[in-house]
Amino acid sequence: MTGRKTTIHLDDEADRWRWVCPRGHRSWEPTNNHFWCAKCARQMSHDDEFSPEFHELHDKRSGETRTRDEIQLITTVGPYEHREGSA
Template sequence: MSRNDPVFGDGFDRPVCPNGHTAWTRSNGHYWCHDCSRLHGANPEFDSLRDPETGDRIDPIEVNAS
């Protein structure tokens, strides 16, 4: 896992997975959460990150443009 993802850079709150984790990684157009993978019944793969403050979905294109 890269803690210094160049897409998000410094000073940007790290987006979270739908279950509020920050232990996700990016691969081939989707995301995979390490913490979710350890939870029974949780799907560790997801398509969009969430803003940790508002819980809003963060569109991948929007993130790339910032």
């Protein structure tokens, strides 16, 4: 990675659907410093090697994978940033 981040517009359905979790689901959400997938959480069993929490998204268009640090998430009000604590 050359320091330039890949941008994902969270409110753009086409942009969101381009990216999938490690198991290929599109039901991921950003949280803290990683991602979380609702479908993985529903399908998880005790012997499952996959977790609903992960640090990389796969781009279905290009075939590339990006870590959370290599992605800039954008919302309608600006960059997505997780802040600890309450407002």
